[in-house]
Structure formats: C-alpha cells, structure tokens
Amino acid sequence: MVKTIVTGAAGFIGSNLVDTLIGEGKEVIGIDEFNDYYNPFLKRKNIAHLLSSPNFQLIEGSIRSLEWEKILADVDVIYHQAAQAGVRASWGKGFGAYTERNINSTQILLEAAKDAKKLERFVFASTSSVYGDAETLPTDEKICPQPVSPYGITKLAAERLCKLYYQNFQVPIVGLRYFTVYGPHQRPDMAFHKFFKAVLQDEAIPVYGDGLQTRDFTFVSDAVAANLAAAVEPSAVGEIFNIGGGSRVVLKDVLDLMEKVVGCSIKRNHIGKARGDARHTAAEVSKARKILDYQPKVSLEEGLSKEWQWIKALYM
Numbered sequence: 001m002v003k004t005i006v007t008g009a010a011g012f013i014g015s016n017l018v019d020t021l022i023g024e025g026k027e028v029i030g031i032d033e034f035n036d037y038y039n040p041f042l043k044r045k046n047i048a049h050l051l052s053s054p055n056f057q058l059i060e061g062s063i064r065s066l067e068w069e070k071i072l073a074d075v076d077v078i079y080h081q082a083a084q085a086g087v088r089a090s091w092g093k094g095f096g097a098y099t100e101r102n103i104n105s106t107q108i109l110l111e112a113a114k115d116a117k118k119l120e121r122f123v124f125a126s127t128s129s130v131y132g133d134a135e136t137l138p139t140d141e142k143i144c145p146q147p148v149s150p151y152g153i154t155k156l157a158a159e160r161l162c163k164l165y166y167q168n169f170q171v172p173i174v175g176l177r178y179f180t181v182y183g184p185h186q187r188p189d190m191a192f193h194k195f196f197k198a199v200l201q202d203e204a205i206p207v208y209g210d211g212l213q214t215r216d217f218t219f220v221s222d223a224v225a226a227n228l229a230a231a232v233e234p235s236a237v238g239e240i241f242n243i244g245g246g247s248r249v250v251l252k253d254v255l256d257l258m259e260k261v262v263g264c265s266i267k268r269n270h271i272g273k274a275r276g277d278a279r280h281t282a283a284e285v286s287k288a289r290k291i292l293d294y295q296p297k298v299s300l301e302e303g304l305s306k307e308w309q310w311i312k313a314l315y316m
Contacts, residue, residue, distance in 0.1 A: 003075050004231075007031045007063060007109070008082030012185045013125065013178070015046035016220045017079055017227055018056065027055045029071065033062045037084065037097075038188050045314075046185045063105040068112030076118055077231045080109060081125045083155070086189055087276040090151035102154035107161055114169035121172050121231045122162070126240065128179040128216070128281050130156040138216075138248070140284035141177070141240050149276030159240065166238050174230040175240035176223075179283040183220030183303055184310035192304070195258060195266070196311040204267035211252040211270065214280045218245040219298035219306075229292040236291055244283025245303075246296040254300070261304045 004021055008014035009030025021028050030047065034040040050056045059066065063082060072078075084090075084101035106124070113122050129152035130145040147153045165171040186193045198205040226243045230236050259266050288294035298306075 001025070001027050002077065003027045003029070004077040004079065005029045005031060005071070005075050006079045006081060009058065010034065010043035010047045011081060012187050012190075013181060013220060013223055014079075014081040015043075015185050016183070017081065017224050018047065018050060020224050020228070022050060022053050022055055025055070028057070029075070030056060030058045031063065031066070031082065032058070032060060034060060037086070037089075042188065064100070064108055068109065069115070072112055072116040072119065074118055075116060077121045077123065078109070078113060078119065079123045079125075079227055079231070080106065083125065085151070085187065087129060087149045087151045088274050089189075090149055090154070091275060095150050098151055098154045102151075103157050103161070106158040110161060110165040110171055113171050114165060119172065121174060121237070123227055123230045124159065124162045124173055124175045126159050126175045126177045127152065127155050128177055128242070128244075128283065129278070130159065130177060131278070131281070133278050134281070137280055138282035138284040139242070141242055141287055148278060151276065163238075172237045174236045174238075176226055176230060176243050177240060177283075178223055179216040179218050179242065179244040179281055181218045181220055181223045183307050185220070186307060192307055193311065195255070196262070196308055197315060199258075199262050199264070199266055200311065200315050204269035205255075207251070207255070207268050207270050208277060209270070209273040211255070211268070212250055213277070214248045214250050214282065216244040216248050216281050216283045217254070217300055217303070218243060218296065219303035222296040222298055225297075226288065226292060226294050229294060233292055239287075239291065241288040241292060241294070242283040242285050243288060243294065244285050244296065245298075245300065246285070247300070248280070248282040249300060257301055258304055261301065261308050
C-alpha cells in the first residue's frame with residue numbers, strides 16, 4: 001500500500017486531497033497544527049469524517065517541531081500543502097508567520113526528505129501569486145516571477161528551496177502553481193466563501209476595486225487531480241506546473257453567475273483596491289496538459305453550485 005503524508009491536512013486543499021487519497025485506498029498521515037489564522041473548528045470539521053478511517057492517522061503539531069526521521073521512515077509521497085496563506089494579511093506584523101510557515105517549515109521538511117529512503121515524490125503547493133502582475137496573459141511557467149505581495153515572496157522562496165534540494169540532493173520535487181482555487185472547505189477569508197456567506201446573511205459583499213479584475217478560477221477537485229498526477233508521472237520530477245481552471249473570468253461576471261446560482265440579486269459594496277492583489281491572472285496550462293495529462297473538468301457554474309451547497313450546509 002502506498003503511504004503518503006499530507007501537510008496542512010485539515011485545510012482547504014489538504015482536506016480534499018486526504019479525502020480523495022483515502023477513497024483510493026492509500027494510507028495517509030495528515031499533519032496539521034490547527035493554528036488560529038482562521039477558526040480551527042472549521043478545519044476539524046473538514047476532516048471529522050476521516051478520523052474513523054483505519055487508513056488515516058492525524059498528527060497535530062508544527063512542521064518545525066516534529067520528529068521527521070521517524071515519520072518519513074516508510075513514506076512514499078509527501079504532499080506539502082501546509083502554508084500561511086492570504087495575500088492581504090502578509091503585510092505588517094503578521095509577516096513573521098509567513099517566513100516561519102512558508103520558508104522555514106519547507107526547508108525543514110526538505111532537509112528531512114533528502115534522507116528519506118523510500119520517498120518517491122515531494123509535491124509542493126505553490127501559487128500564481130509568484131507571478132504578480134504578469135506582463136503576458138495567459139502566463140506560462142517560463143515567465144519571470146515578480147510577486148507583488150509578501151505572501152508571494154515567501155512562496156517563491158519556498159519554491160526555489162525545493163529546486164535547490166532537487167538539484168543538490170535529488171529530492172524528487174514537483175511544484176504546482178495553483179490559480180485561485182475554490183470549492184467546498186474553502187477558507188473563510190477567501191472571496192467565494194465570504195460572498196456566499198454574505199448572501200445567506202443578506203449583507204452586501206465586499207468587492208475590491210472596480211470589479212473588472214480577472215482571475216483564472218480552479219475547482220478544488222481539479223487541483224487534487226493535479227496533485228495525484230504529479231505524484232506518479234516520472235517526467236514531472238524537477239518541474240513546476242501551472243494549475244488553472246481553463247478560463248479567465250471577469251470578477252463582475254462571476255458575481256452575475258453567483259446570482260444565478262443562489263437565485264437572487266446580490267448586494268455589492270465596492271471598496272478600495274487591496275495591496276498585493278494582482279490585477280489579472282490567467283494560467284497557460286499546456287505543460288500540465290502534456291506531462292500530467294491535466295484536464296480541468298469542473299466549469300465555474302458547476303463549481304460555484306457545489307460550493308454554495310456546502311456553504312448552506314455549513315451555516316444554515
């Protein structure tokens with residue numbers, strides 16, 4: 001049986017990934033420190049149904065304090081999803097958490113991984129935030145990263161560490177640059193979660209800027225599929241891939257689509273542009289299609305409907 005580790009196992013993408021791995025009969029060790037960036041109750045709720053599975057073991061603790069030599073003794077795949085997320089919160093006094101959880105923790109895990117005898121793959125969750133305001137849209141992996149937020153800087157630094165450990169110690173890394181992932185278990189500070197919750201509470205949703213910014217939205221099951229492919233494709237080792245949803249959408253049009261999904265008009269409150277937000281993102285996913293056979297399958301309308309159902313179940 002393939003034995004895997006998922007860091008950030010109770011988080012948004014991590015919990016969806018664990019769910020899929022358990023469903024496929026994999027043995028999973030989930031690592032999560034349940035920090036208070038957002039309500040830990042929501043994270044525990046994400047994985048509550050998994051705790052009874054004989055194939056799932058949860059280890060609570062910081063990556064920086066665990067005995068990795070023992071944990072990695074017979075592990076085949078590491079999915080490193082844990083991170084201090086959020087562009088806007090990365091400014092100011094909170095920056096220390098980003099360096100600790102995104103850079104230092106990744107280095108500790110890589111250092112342990114280089115001595116792990118059975119390890120076949122180290123899949124690292126990166127982000128489109130490393131590109132910043134990319135000059136070319138859609139953006140491919142050859143474009144020089146130019147982050148416009150402290151968060152993006154720390155994720156790029158972690159990415160580069162992965163590359164160094166691959167080049168110097170043959171740690172079998174694969175990097176995935178996610179483009180605006182959404183869906184069930186989404187963090188409460190992320191846009192669609194906030195928007196749908198506001199609808200339930202009959203409040204105006206906060207729209208940063210003029211609403212004409214564009215994003216490449218990726219449903220969480222497509223991001224999970226990319227992880228699974230990255231863990232088994234031999235030619236993926238040492239590479240970085242964009243993982244997008246397949247289309248670039250104007251935020252204003254997304255809100256119109258959300259109105260269709262929820263069946264009522266949505267009140268909007270336009271506020272100032274957020275520092276560190278890229279104006280436009282669009283993923284060129286040709287490389288992922290070719291090497292990982294990556295095919296985003298969930299349309300934006302279908303994905304929004306799935307998240308809406310989850311939000312209603314969570315708050316009603």
